[in-house]
Amino acid sequence: MRVGEVLRQRLSDVLHRFDFEPKALKRATLTVTEVRISPDLRRATAFVMPLGGDNAAAIVTLLNQEVPRLKKPVLSGLHLKYAPDFSFRVDDSFDRAAEMDDLLAQNDVQRDLSQNEKDG
Numbered sequence: 001m002r003v004g005e006v007l008r009q010r011l012s013d014v015l016h017r018f019d020f021e022p023k024a025l026k027r028a029t030l031t032v033t034e035v036r037i038s039p040d041l042r043r044a045t046a047f048v049m050p051l052g053g054d055n056a057a058a059i060v061t062l063l064n065q066e067v068p069r070l071k072k073p074v075l076s077g078l079h080l081k082y083a084p085d086f087s088f089r090v091d092d093s094f095d096r097a098a099e100m101d102d103l104l105a106q107n108d109v110q111r112d113l114s115q116n117e118k119d120g
Helices: 002-017 023-027 056-075 093-105 107-119
Strands: 030-037 043-050 085-090
Touching (some): 056 085
Parallel strands (some): 043 085
């Protein structure tokens, strides 16, 4: 987990100051929400979300094309046994959280929750 957090911070810093070729990436404000790294430290998946969620799939596709150029500045100065291969994915946890909020706000669920409080 520590390696994933260090990579998240480094990746976030590099993405904010990196000179991208595609204009869509130059204009995008990205948040790196999490980096999951495999147990053998050879693969890292970075979960990103553009501000407002606009064109997320297209931006992730462009980021995955830029991985060879991003790898060196992200990993420079880190002393890891392996240089992990990066891939980017859209972070859909915000959407799942919103769906859960909608589910919990339904009348049937609220009724059941209030009934449990009375019984318990």
